[in-house]
Amino acid sequence: MDARVEPGHDGTRDKADGTDDTQAIRGRIPLPQIKINGVEHAIDADPQMPLLWAIRDIVGLTGTKFGCGVGACGACTVHMDNEAVRSCLTTLADAQGHEIVTIEGLSGDGTHPVQRAWQANNVPQCGYCQAGQIMQAAALIKQTPKPSDQQIVDAMSGNICRCGTYQRIRQAIKSAAEGV
Ligand code: FES
Ligand code: FES
Numbered sequence: 328m329d330a331r332v333e334p335g336h337d338g339t340r341d342k343a344d345g346t347d348d349t350q351a352i353r354g355r356i357p358l359p360q361i362k363i364n365g366v367e368h369a370i371d372a373d374p375q376m377p378l379l380w381a382i383r384d385i386v387g388l389t390g391t392k393f394g395c396g397v398g399a400c401g402a403c404t405v406h407m408d409n410e411a412v413r414s415c416l417t418t419l420a421d422a423q424g425h426e427i428v429t430i431e432g433l434s435g436d437g438t439h440p441v442q443r444a445w446q447a448n449n450v451p452q453c454g455y456c457q458a459g460q461i462m463q464a465a466a467l468i469k470q471t472p473k474p475s476d477q478q479i480v481d482a483m484s485g486n487i488c489r490c491g492t493y494q495r496i497r498q499a500i501k502s503a504a505e506g507v
Contacts, residue, residue, distance in 0.1 A: 364432025
């Protein structure tokens with residue numbers, strides 16, 4: 328539960344004063360504070376919870392996808408301090424104190440150079456992997472503004488697309504790097 332909305336309350340009340348033991352415990356344990364797309368969230372969850380669960384199920388940002396849950400597909404890729412990370416392998420404790428950006432926060436209006444290049448090159452097919460692909464590509468361009476073909480292949484090698492859009496992905500990254 329996002330404590331911005333409903334702090335420390337799970338709907339149960341079993342004491343005369345209307346509180347419960349869970350609330351008492353929560354009152355003593357600081358909630359993980361996670362900054363996502365510039366907004367601080369006190370996440371009412373175990374600090375070992377994967378960041379992906381919190382992003383999707385607690386904060387309600389569903390652009391980041393669950394694919395494998397074990398770091399093998401890239402569908403869950405977000406940025407942590409401008410680096411691409413797998414949010415299925417990143418815990419809330421790992422994320423605390425860092426700037427997390429999801430696909431919803433990459434640009435306010437879908438005009439990040441990578442997003443524009445994706446549109447210009449008609450990259451997506453089913454779309455399921457694409458948020459992760461875009462976040463991975465945006466981190467690459469940020470770190471290496473003019474990547475070589477091999478750098479593109481290497482950087483994107485952990486992002487799986489079951490629809491096989493790899494050729495268009497590579498073309499779009501080159502377009503983005505050229506400022507399209
Ligand atoms: S869901 Fe995280 S890498 Fe596949
Ligand atoms: S566009 Fe369908 S999985 Fe990549």
